[in-house]
Amino acid sequence: MPAPSLPARVLLLAGLLAPSLGGCRYNYVPLIPKPVQVTLPTRVTSATLVRESGTLVLKAQVEGRFEPGYLSAVWFDSARELGRDSVYLDAGQRGATFRLDAPEKGAYRAVLSFGGTVLRQVELYEVQP
Structure with a gap:
């Protein structure tokens, strides 16, 4: 029997190695990844400081996960x-x-804190500080 030609040898070698090469791929690929659990810290999402005649009015909205407590403002x-x-x-x-x-115009600011952590400062400059 004559020796096989070079292309036949390559084909024969590839056929013998094919089963062992198939074991190099991943056996499990998750199609849908696990959901990421995110817990956002307490944060002020909106805060406004405006003058209503002789009174300063500060409105704030807090979002995130937090234990009930006091939102403090320092003027x-x-x-x-x-x-x-x-x-x-x-x-x-x-x-x-x-x-x-x-009642007087001024360079006003208010610092908002929750649980001892400063979250936001809002400012209303009616005169130069």
């Missing part, structure tokens, strides 16, 4: 502290409105 005119206030928030009430009597 400043430039570097001088004017006052503090807090509102109790829970799953049913996530919004708060704070008011401060301020």
Whole structure:
């Protein structure tokens, strides 16, 4: 029997190696990955500070997962502290409105914190600070 030609040898070799090469592929590929569990921290999603005649009005909306507690506002005119206030928030009430009597124009700002963590500062500059 004559020796096989070169193309026949390559074909024969590939046929013998084919079963062992098939074991190099993945046996399991998940079609739908597991859902990622995300827990966002407490955050202020909207906060506005406006003047309504002689009163400053601060409205804030808190989102995220949190234990019920107090959202605190600290009021400043430039570097001088004017006052503090807090509102109790829970799953049913996530919004708060704070008011401060301020008949004079000024460089006002309010710092919002929840659970001892500062979340946002809002500013209303009616004069240069």
